[in-house]
Amino acid sequence: MRKKYIWKAIxxxxxxxxxxxxxxxxxxxxxATISPxxxxxxxxxxxxxxxxxxxxxxxxxxxxxxxxxxxxxxxxQGKIDICMTSPVIYALMKKQKAMYEKLENAPELSKNLRLLxxxxxxxxxxxxxxxxxxxxxxxxxxxxVFLGPPGGGAWNAARExxxxxxxxxxxxxxxxxxxxxxxxxxxxxxxxxxxYVVGGIAPFPQVExxxxxxxxxxxxxxxxxxxxxxxxxxxTTKPGREVGIIPVGIYGKGVDNQxxxxxxxxxxxxSVNADMDNVTAYKLTELFWEQSKKNRDTHxxxxxxxxxxxxxxxxxxLHPGAAKYYKEQGIKIxxxxx
Numbered sequence: 150m151r152k153k154y155i156w157k158a159i160x161x162x163x164x165x166x167x168x169x170x171x172x173x174x175x176x177x178x179x180x181a182t183i184s185p186x187x188x189x190x191x192x193x194x195x196x197x198x199x200x201x202x203x204x205x206x207x208x209x210x211x212x213x214x215x216x217x218x219x220x221x222x223x224x225x226q227g228k229i230d231i232c233m234t235s236p237v238i239y240a241l242m243k244k245q246k247a248m249y250e251k252l253e254n255a256p257e258l259s260k261n262l263r264l265l266x267x268x269x270x271x272x273x274x275x276x277x278x279x280x281x282x283x284x285x286x287x288x289x290x291x292x293x294v295f296l297g298p299p300g301g302g303a304w305n306a307a308r309e310x311x312x313x314x315x316x317x318x319x320x321x322x323x324x325x326x327x328x329x330x331x332x333x334x335x336x337x338x339x340x341x342x343x344x345y346v347v348g349g350i351a352p353f354p355q356v357e358x359x360x361x362x363x364x365x366x367x368x369x370x371x372x373x374x375x376x377x378x379x380x381x382x383x384x385t386t387k388p389g390r391e392v393g394i395i396p397v398g399i400y401g402k403g404v405d406n407q408x409x410x411x412x413x414x415x416x417x418x419x420s421v422n423a424d425m426d427n428v429t430a431y432k433l434t435e436l437f438w439e440q441s442k443k444n445r446d447t448h449x450x451x452x453x454x455x456x457x458x459x460x461x462x463x464x465x466x467l468h469p470g471a472a473k474y475y476k477e478q479g480i481k482i483x484x485x486x487x
Contacts, residue, residue, distance in 0.1 A: 175206065177210060178231060179209075179212065181231070181233075182217075188349040188450070189217070189270055191450070194213065199436070217233045234264070235389050262423065264420055264467050265420065265434050267461055268418060271349040271414065272413070273414065275311075275369060276356060278363055279363075286315050288368075289322075291322070293323070293344070294344040296319060298328065352450075357403075368410075369395070394410070418465070426470070428470065431474050460475055
């Protein structure tokens, strides 16, 4: 009998050890993204969810607070594993400019970053209420406008777009409303200010939600205005930015525009630390694209993502693990991406 109990104890010990080993085998990856309210948040949290549900070898834990510019520093320092990036903020880090001007080792830190894929941030939706009497971009003069969280890349892009198309500047020609994405969304719903700027792939869920309860108007350029303002527009479409078109009717009767809206669009991406092992980077890339194909019916905006877009020349090098996956898929990797 004693031997039987001994064997039971040994087997129990083996089971506990096996369970502990299984737990240890699950790799935890820390992802940082901006707070709810943009397509970057939507894409990255969807990525984490899809990958977590598709396998058991690793789990991505998401922290949706803070600014992307700070996340990029944390990633380069190895404090996190995955974060959002953009050609613009990456270039600023490499050149130690703007928000990185006082960070003496910014150029060195930039060498620690690698890309998994670029994706469209979407069109900058300059949203107002249809009954607000604001029909054109120039009508924002003297109004209260939310361009994005202060100091962020989206705020800077929106500011440059408004200035290029109207000549107006925040806190000079209109009031610059400060807030986070989530607080600004709620504030606009409560009509605390006049114009709400948010970036997202149309049809963007936040704009759809707003359009359910109030008739909206999107500020931008019509086709003729776009053609006659190409020079000003091209000044804002530096690497990492592009012309964005919001198709007429895409939001149904909740938005009263009668023609396509020409606005600004941006390129953003998912980056990892250069020290991430090739197997993990490959698996993350593979799982994201495989699961994206399977989830396009439930998440229609995923149809706007493509591998050819993902490897465009945005300046940042692809992680070797990600590059291996794209090459296996027959995707031509552009200069500057590897």
